[in-house]
Amino acid sequence: MFTGIIESIGTIRDMQPKGGDMRLTIATGKLDMSDVALGDSIAVNGVCLTAVALDSGSFSADVSRETLSLTSLGHLARGSKVNLEKALTLQTRLGGHLVSGHVDGLGEVISRHDDARSVRFSIRAPAQLAKYIAAKGSITMDGTSLTVNKVEGSTFELNIVPHTLSETIIADYRSGTAVNLEVDVIARYLERLLLGDNAAEMTPHSGAITEAFLAEHGFMK
Structure with a gap:
């Protein structure tokens, strides 16, 4: 489980095909890896992955064909930026909401525009997820816990404050960007x-x- 509070922006260092699957190696940036062990879970753009190799500044994880086809991980390339969060512990502050790391579907950024110091995004969700998205409810986008501002059909709006823009990959989103969505488990x-x-x-x-x-x-x- 995770909280949806991003701890670091990582970078895809390597992508190695392995028997039809893919092994990703991710440079972890400022993420504290001192308490991470082999087999631990780390969310990468909201996808729960298992660390199969570690060093002080990176980890590797195997990604199945199904995960590559159903999430935005299949769109990544060497040098791509990704949101990272370690699994929560009983001592972790639940600053966001309970996030499983199991992506429900791919959304698409429809538009963005500045609103004072924030940026407003319009996101189109898959039709089958629309019933789970409510105004002022929670949604996870690329691993980031966010509050829905407005809903119209399968399209919803988000207001992203400056801190979130600086600490996640959301600042790089443009019209057409594919994003991993996880609806509120409740x-x-x-x-x-x-x-x-x-x-x-x-x-x-x-x-x-x-x-x-x-x-x-x-x-x-």
């Missing part, structure tokens, strides 16, 4: 709980919660 559990006893009968092809479902089961009047 929304996912709530959806499942609303199914009640019907949860055991739901399949990936049986559909999600609809207004008709809520009305049928007494959640709407």
Whole structure:
């Protein structure tokens, strides 16, 4: 688990194909690696990866074909900048929100514009994630815990303050940038709980919660 508070901007040092997968080597920048051991988890642009090799200024992690195809890690190149966060501990301040490091889908930056010292971004999420995104709710974008300012359909807006711009890769986003999105885990559990006893009968092809479902089961009047 993670908090969505980025600890360092890292740099992709090397990308080595290995048996159809990819081994990434990432220079960790200012990230404190003194308490990291082999097998520990580090979030890279919001994707939970396992450290398989370490030195004082970098680590390596294996990335599966599925992860490369479903996240923005497949778009990286040598020299790409990435957000880094070590896994939380029981002593960690939960400054953001609970983040699993399991990406739900790829979003796309639609626009950006300055707003005083902040920058406002408009992001388009995959249609299937729209129901989990709420105004003033939390969302994780490339590993960064953020508050949603406005939602319209599958598009939502974020206001990024100067500190976040300086401490993450968000400052480099432009129209068309692909971003990893993870919705608030509470929304996912709530959806499942609303199914009640019907949860055991739901399949990936049986559909999600609809207004008709809520009305049928007494959640709407």
